[in-house]
Amino acid sequence: MADISKVGTGLPPFIFEVDRVKIKELVHAIGDDNPIFVNKETARAEGYLDTPCPPTFVTLAFQEFTCAYLKAFEELGVSLENVLHGEEEYEYLREIYPGDLLTCGMVFESIVPKQTKSGQMVLITLRTSFTNQKGEEVLRARSLIIERK
Amino acid sequence: MIQYVDFNVLEVGDPLPPLAKDPITKVQFVRYAGASGDFNPLHTDDSVAQKGGMKGVIAQGVLIMGFMGQAISGWVNKRDLKRFKVRFMGMTYPGDIITVRATVKEKKKTEAGFFVLCDTVALDQNNEIKVSGQFEVSVGTNT
Numbered sequence: 111m112a113d114i115s116k117v118g119t120g121l122p123p124f125i126f127e128v129d130r131v132k133i134k135e136l137v138h139a140i141g142d143d144n145p146i147f148v149n150k151e152t153a154r155a156e157g158y159l160d161t162p163c164p165p166t167f168v169t170l171a172f173q174e175f176t177c178a179y180l181k182a183f184e185e186l187g188v189s190l191e192n193v194l195h196g197e198e199e200y201e202y203l204r205e206i207y208p209g210d211l212l213t214c215g216m217v218f219e220s221i222v223p224k225q226t227k228s229g230q231m232v233l234i235t236l237r238t239s240f241t242n243q244k245g246e247e248v249l250r251a252r253s254l255i256i257e258r259k
Numbered sequence: 260m261i262q263y264v265d266f267n268v269l270e271v272g273d274p275l276p277p278l279a280k281d282p283i284t285k286v287q288f289v290r291y292a293g294a295s296g297d298f299n300p301l302h303t304d305d306s307v308a309q310k311g312g313m314k315g316v317i318a319q320g321v322l323i324m325g326f327m328g329q330a331i332s333g334w335v336n337k338r339d340l341k342r343f344k345v346r347f348m349g350m351t352y353p354g355d356i357i358t359v360r361a362t363v364k365e366k367k368k369t370e371a372g373f374f375v376l377c378d379t380v381a382l383d384q385n386n387e388i389k390v391s392g393q394f395e396v397s398v399g400t401n402t
Contacts, residue, residue: 135294139287140322141280142329146261146337156261162337165328169321174296195320199344205337252344 112186112221112232112257120217121181126171126240128163130208137164163206168240168249169198171214178216179253182236186218188257196233197254204248211243219252232257264334266375266398269363275377278330278359283318285353291322318351323381323390330359331379335396341374345392349383356384364393373398 137147145152146161153161172178183190206212219235234255242248264275288302297319300307305315324345331340351357361379368374374395381390 132294135290136325137329139290139294140325140329141287142325142332144261144329144332146332152261156336158338164325165332165337165340165343166321166325169297169324170295174298195347197344197346198321198324199342201342202340 111223111259112188112234114221114223116186116218117221118218119185120215121178121185123213123215124176124178126168126176126212126214128167128206128208128210128212130161132170133161133163133167133208136167136170140164140166158205158207160207160209165200165202167206168200168212168251171212171238171240172253176214178214178238179255182216182218183255186221186234188234188255192258194256194258195253196256197252199252201250202248203250204242204246206240206242206248210248212240212248213242215239215241230259232259261336263336266335266339266396269366269375271363271365273363275330275334275361275363278326278333280326280357280359282354282356283351285316287322288316288318288353291319291325295319295321297321313350315352318355320347320390323347323351323357324392326357327359327379327381327390327392330361331394334361339397340394341397342395343392344394345390347390349387349389351383351389355389357381357389361394371397 147164216238219237222233236253238251240249302319308316359381361377364378365376376395379392380388
């Protein structure tokens with residue numbers, strides 16, 4: 111079970127680089143043909159400095175490229191086979207553009223055991239703040255991870 | 260210029276134009292795995308998924324969230340999207356046909372301006388909810 115004594119701690123800050131090709135790969139995988147995500151001219155005509163990141167792009171910041179989720183689960187003593195992704199939330203503060211270097215700070219906000227009909231589970235809330243290379247906070251994320259016994 | 264929904268004229272309960280997606284394919288799971296870096300084999304290897312008690316590979320929940328993000332950034336200029344949250348409800352299999360719907364839940368005025376809150380869901384061909392959520396749009400100060 112997740113180590114409750116870790117609440118309030120987190121991962122050391124990690125860097126996520128926003129790669130134009132990854133944005134293209136993501137929107138192609140989704141099947142999103144909105145030109146503002148891939149066409150600089152269209153994006154500029156809409157008032158952006160460059161192609162903005164799609165709303166769910168920062169999901170990449172937790173996966174293989176940074177291993178943030180894996181590191182968090184390891185730190186909390188949670189086994190990967192027992193976790194489900196329950197909820198995901200983003201608060202958008204500023205645009206994120208290709209080439210941005212985001213510093214990501216993840217905090218283990220809460221760990222709450224819960225008894226349900228199907229057995230004991232633990233609700234783990236991870237909160238991550240993303241800050242760009244200019245020191246501007248651009249996004250806040252909250253992931254609810256469910257640990258099943 | 261891209262035409263967005265005019266949130267200024269929407270009333271509580273109004274629906275937004277639904278986004279109907281093509282049937283989901285296994286190839287899409289593989290592409291999403293590569294794009295996102297989520298290489299959990301539950302999404303790409305039938306034998307692993309079957310060992311886990313599923314009939315085969317399932318979609319990454321965040322792929323379906325991505326469909327909802329696609330719908331939202333078609334309805335509203337991305338920069339006016341202030342908040343987006345989802346709850347992952349059910350498993351999505353290859354062949355499932357997802358439609359993203361949303362309705363206006365609340366219009367509110369705060370110190371920061373005017374906002375429209377919408378409920379949104381991703382449903383399959385049997386109207387089963389796969390992902391449910393909410394998003395908040397800034398509509399400036401002219402309402």
